[in-house]
Amino acid sequence: MAVKSEGENLRPRGLGVRHVQTFLLFMAMLLAFSMRVNISMAIVDMTDSKNATYFEWSYSIQSMILSSFFWGYVFLQIPGGELARRFGGKVLITISISVNSLISVLMPILAQIGGWQMVIVCRTLQGLTQAFVYPSMHHLVSQWIPIEEKGTLTTIIYAGAQLGIALQLMAAGFLAEAWGWQAIFYTNGALGIIWTIIYLFIGAGRPEDSKYISKEESLYIRTSLGRVEEPKRVKTPWSKIVLCLPLWAAVIGHCGQNWGFFTLMTEMPTYMAKVLGMNLTQNGVLSSLPYLAMYALSFPMGIMTDIIVRKKWLSVSNTRKLSNTIGLWGPAVALIGLSYIPEGNLTLAVVMLTVSVGVNAGTYTGYMLVLNDLAPNFSANLMGISNFFANIISIIAPLICGVIIQDESDPTEWRKVFFLASAVYFFTNLFFILFTTSEKQPWNEPEENDIETKPEVKEK
Numbered sequence: 001m002a003v004k005s006e007g008e009n010l011r012p013r014g015l016g017v018r019h020v021q022t023f024l025l026f027m028a029m030l031l032a033f034s035m036r037v038n039i040s041m042a043i044v045d046m047t048d049s050k051n052a053t054y055f056e057w058s059y060s061i062q063s064m065i066l067s068s069f070f071w072g073y074v075f076l077q078i079p080g081g082e083l084a085r086r087f088g089g090k091v092l093i094t095i096s097i098s099v100n101s102l103i104s105v106l107m108p109i110l111a112q113i114g115g116w117q118m119v120i121v122c123r124t125l126q127g128l129t130q131a132f133v134y135p136s137m138h139h140l141v142s143q144w145i146p147i148e149e150k151g152t153l154t155t156i157i158y159a160g161a162q163l164g165i166a167l168q169l170m171a172a173g174f175l176a177e178a179w180g181w182q183a184i185f186y187t188n189g190a191l192g193i194i195w196t197i198i199y200l201f202i203g204a205g206r207p208e209d210s211k212y213i214s215k216e217e218s219l220y221i222r223t224s225l226g227r228v229e230e231p232k233r234v235k236t237p238w239s240k241i242v243l244c245l246p247l248w249a250a251v252i253g254h255c256g257q258n259w260g261f262f263t264l265m266t267e268m269p270t271y272m273a274k275v276l277g278m279n280l281t282q283n284g285v286l287s288s289l290p291y292l293a294m295y296a297l298s299f300p301m302g303i304m305t306d307i308i309v310r311k312k313w314l315s316v317s318n319t320r321k322l323s324n325t326i327g328l329w330g331p332a333v334a335l336i337g338l339s340y341i342p343e344g345n346l347t348l349a350v351v352m353l354t355v356s357v358g359v360n361a362g363t364y365t366g367y368m369l370v371l372n373d374l375a376p377n378f379s380a381n382l383m384g385i386s387n388f389f390a391n392i393i394s395i396i397a398p399l400i401c402g403v404i405i406q407d408e409s410d411p412t413e414w415r416k417v418f419f420l421a422s423a424v425y426f427f428t429n430l431f432f433i434l435f436t437t438s439e440k441q442p443w444n445e446p447e448e449n450d451i452e453t454k455p456e457v458k459e460k
Contacts, residue, residue: 010216010220011146011148011220012214012216012217012220016213016214016217017204017207017210017212017213017214017217018144018145018146018149018153018207018213018217018221019153020202020212021140021144021203021204021210022144022145022153022156022157023156024195024198024199024202024203025093025137025140025141025157025160026156026157026159026160027160027195028093028096028097028133028137028160028195028199029133029137029157029158029159029160029161029164030160030161030163030164030167031097031100031101031164031188031191031192031195032096032097032100032130032133032161032164033160033161033162033164033165033168034164034165034167034168034188034191035100035101035104035126035130035188035189035192036069036126036130036164036165037164037165037168037169038104038168038172038184038185038188039065039066039069039119039123040066041168041169041172041173041176041184042172042176042181042184042185043057043062043065043066045176045180045181046111046181047062051180051181052180053112053180053182055111055115055116057116061116064116064120065116065119065120065123067395068119068120068123068124068127069123069124069126069127069130070127070391070394070395071124071127072123072124072125072126072127072128072129072130072131073127073128073130073131073391074127074131074388074391074392074395075127075128075131076128076131076132077131077134077135077384077385077387077388077391078381078384078385078388079384080092080131080132080134080135080136080380080384081135081138081380081381081382081383081384081385082236082380082381082384083132083135084132084135084136084138084139084380084384085139085236085377085378085380085381088139088205088206089135089136089137089138089139089140089143089205089380090136090140090199090203090204090205090209091136091205092132092135092136093132093133093136093137093140093199094196094199094200094203095129095132096129096130096132096133096136097192097195097196097199098192098193098196099125099126099129100126100129100130100192101188101189101190101191101192101193101195101196102189102193103122103125103126103189104126104185104186104188104189104192105185105186105189105190105193106122106189107119107122107185107189108181108182108185108186110122131387134383134384134387135380135381135383135384135387136380137157137158137383138368138371138372138379138380138382138383139379139380139383140205141153141154141157141372141379142225142372142376142377142379142380143205143206143207143225144206144207144221145221146220146221146224146225147224147225147309148224148306148309148310149306150306150369150372151301151302151303151304151305151306151309151365151369152299152302152303152306153302154302154364154365154368154369154372155298155299155301155302155361155364155365156298156299156302158298158364158368159294159295159298159299159361159364162291162292162294162295162298162361163291163292163295165288165291166288166291166292166295167288168188169287169288169291170288171187172184175187207221207222208222225376226376234377236378236381237378237443240441240443241375241378241381241382241385241443244374244441244443245435246370246374246435246436246437246439246441247371247374247382247385247386248435249370249431249432249434249435249436250367250370250371250374250382250386250432250436251385251386251389251390252428252431252432253324253328253363253366253367253370253428253429253431253432253436254363254367254368254386254387254389254390255389255390255393255428256328256424256425256427256428256429256432257327257328257360257363257367257390257425257428258390258391258393258394258397259393259394259397259421259424259425259428260328260331260332260335260356260360260421260422260424260425261357261360261394262393262394262397262398263397263398263401263417263421264290264353264356264357264421271414275409275410275411275414276341276345276346276349289350289353289354290353290354290356290357290358291357293354293355293357293358294357294358294359294360294361295361296358297358297359297361298361298364301323301326301361301362301364301365302364302365304323305319305320305322305323305365305369308322315438316373316438317436317437317438317439319365319438320365320366320367320369320370320373320436320438321366321432321433321436323362323363323364323365323366323369324362324363324366324367324429324432324433325362325366325429325433326359326362326366327359327360327361327362327363327364327366328360328362328363328366328425328426328428328429328432329425329426329429330355330359330360330362331355331356331357331359331360331421331422331425332421332422332423332425332426333422334352334355334356334359335352335356335418335419335421335422335425336418336419336422337352338352338353338356338418339411339414339415339418339419340415366432367386367432367436369438370436370437370438371383371386373438373439373440374437374438374439374440374441374444375440375441375443375444376440376444377444377445378444397421400420401417404416404417404420405417
């Protein structure tokens with residue numbers, strides 16, 4: 001059975017293989033981000049002298065360990081996009097999760113053998129392989145998710161990142177208290193290995209490669225994506241990509257999101273401790289609230305955008321702009337409110353912090369989908385480029401905060417940080433609104449001389 005969808009394309013009733021793929025990719029995002037942030041919670045217990053096994057690491061060494069993940073992560077973003085397009089998203093996401101899982105399982109042993117130097121090596125390797133996560137996800141989304149369901153299903157996938165952070169913050173303290181800090185790494189690693197085994201059997205890079213999908217569902221997906229014919233391997237049109245203004249508008253929107261998001265993620269604990277007189281990091285459940293809010297809000301945002309597109313209330317481009325505006329201008333207003341909260345009012349501060357991070361969910365159906373809409377055939381490349389620049393921003397933003405703030409207990413200096421983040425949110429989204437589009441670019445479809453051909457093999 002099928003139901004009439006847009007145009008003459010028929011959407012199969014009920015759940016299908018595309019929904020199974022969506023769940024598997026959601027779990028991959030959850031596990032990837034759990035392993036990305038687990039060290040930030042574990043290192044507190046790893047350096048606690050009350051434990052039987054602990055490390056006497058200075059604050060500067062701990063800072064290097066915490067930042068070492070991004071040394072590798074930024075380096076392979078653009079190559080990761082090209083590799084995802086050439087070898088498929090399934091190969092790269094499997095490599096990413098499996099390598100991260102094995103390193104997590106071995107981390108307690110390697111830390112005792114090699115000290116902080118070995119931990120930095122492990123975290124750098126995890127960053128290198130996690131550089132494949134977003135490009136491969138974007139490639140898999142471009143192959144599996146129909147236009148009519150893109151808002152909802154893509155949101156489910158990417159929202160796994162925020163749920164992974166939240167669950168890790170909540171669970172790490174309980175695991176460490178019950179079985180020691182080693183349990184944090186063992187749990188992450190074991191779950192990642194289980195996911196890898198399941199995905200190797202059930203996962204597929206595209207509907208055409210799935211052993212379980214029906215012809216009806218495969219045709220629905222491929223028709224929706226305009227990919228009825230067997231896709232050809234084409235050369236990446238780098239010169240046209242570089243000159244694409246809508247792409248750079250999306251990249252700037254991504255950079256604005258990362259500036260505000262990483263400012264909050266890295267600086268809020270200090271603000272709560274020095275200005276509001278509370279240490280937010282000591283309460284894992286409380287510190288996870290903003291990420292749980294972002295996860296929860298992502299679903300109504302995804303459903304809303306799908307409804308708007310189906311009902312044709314707005315064009316696809318304007319729907320993406322509306323979502324991104326909620327995701328960036330919402331936090332801009334909330335941060336201004338946060339900067340004027342009276343000292344000691346923890347409840348209101350947590351509410352504003354939760355709003356500031358939570359409404360970021362709009363970006364899932366904003367710039368992130370534009371990177372897919374512009375050129376589905378090269379979505380992994382576009383995501384790699386965008387993530388490269390955005391993660392440089394995520395490193396720079398906390399450094400700028402350190403320059404601005406000389407007295408951590410002075411609310412007026414923090415106000416400068418919040419106003420700067422608000423301004424970045426506002427102007428980057430304004431640029432996004434003015435110059436981006438979701439219209440498929442002409443260079444998405446290859447010209448004859450762009451098609452890569454394999455040399456013919458002569459029969460003997």
